[in-house]
Amino acid sequence: MASQDVKLLGFWVSPFSRRVEWALKLKGVDYEYVEEDIFNKSPLLLQLNPVHKKVPVLVHDQKVVAESYVILEYIDETWKQSPLLPQDPYERAKARFWARFGEEKLLEPAWSAVCSQGEEKEKAVKSAIEAMEKIEEEIKGKKFFGGESIGYLDIALGWISYWLPVWDEVIGSMQIFDPRTFPATTSWMNDFLNHPIIKDNIPPRHKMFLYCQDRSKVLSSVPPSSVP
Numbered sequence: 001m002a003s004q005d006v007k008l009l010g011f012w013v014s015p016f017s018r019r020v021e022w023a024l025k026l027k028g029v030d031y032e033y034v035e036e037d038i039f040n041k042s043p044l045l046l047q048l049n050p051v052h053k054k055v056p057v058l059v060h061d062q063k064v065v066a067e068s069y070v071i072l073e074y075i076d077e078t079w080k081q082s083p084l085l086p087q088d089p090y091e092r093a094k095a096r097f098w099a100r101f102g103e104e105k106l107l108e109p110a111w112s113a114v115c116s117q118g119e120e121k122e123k124a125v126k127s128a129i130e131a132m133e134k135i136e137e138e139i140k141g142k143k144f145f146g147g148e149s150i151g152y153l154d155i156a157l158g159w160i161s162y163w164l165p166v167w168d169e170v171i172g173s174m175q176i177f178d179p180r181t182f183p184a185t186t187s188w189m190n191d192f193l194n195h196p197i198i199k200d201n202i203p204p205r206h207k208m209f210l211y212c213q214d215r216s217k218v219l220s221s222v223p224p225s226s227v228p
Contacts, residue, residue: 006031007059008044011038013211015107015159016068017056022070022155025197027079069099072152084152098138098145099156099191106131107159110176114167114212115219121174128176132185135160140184143191150195154188161189162202170212 008024008031010017024031036045036055049057058065058074065074076084085092106128113124122219135157139145145153160177168175179186193199 002066005061007034008032009034009036009048010055011036011055013208014038014055015163017202018201019068019155019158020056020058020071020075021201022158022198023075023084025201026084027075027082028157029075029079069156072155076152082145084155085153086146087216088146095145095151095153095156098135098153101131102135102157102160106135110164110167113174113176114170117220121171125171125176126173132177132182136182136185139188142184142188144188150192150198154192158183158192158198161192161198162205163208166205166209166212169209170216181225 006024006029008017008020010021010033013034021033034044036042038055041053045055045057046053048059048064049055052065052066054067056068056071058071060074060078063197065071072084109124109127109131113121113128116124144150145157164177168177177185193202
């Protein structure tokens, strides 16, 4: 497929953008990538995604699809090669459930821990660890969530393998992910990151750390004038 048929608007450090890139590359779909400045959003992004005004946005033959999970399913249904979602309806439902669980119960509190202080940070770390415990149970005995090859849920939770350790480094004094506590997840992380498509499509770690560290400082600081 010619790259002009498929365009992806993304942001280099966004795990949501990366999961769409992983899906396209696993499917062998050529695409044009457009880097967005999310702090100075382009007229194109605002035009294509006027509802959320966020990346990622996929454009395929002038059809616009937004929201990473919606995009993943669109990709899977449009390009049939290398299926991402399981064929069995129950297994598909489970994959969607755990993808949503990872977003709401792990990603959101983990990022909150990066961007907060004190009691709020402690509460967020605790919530994230509890979610990790459940994900550990789900991956036990498996190479990938999708079986012997990377599937939808691996892509959905792929940020855990790379983003979460960096966030832990930024958090500093408290840690969400301890490899000794989560050996099955650690094994999955290594297999996931060693996949040639994944390892060639992740942000530079040091650059990502500096970005997250900067966002942590900005988002966790409250100007004295704004305190009631």
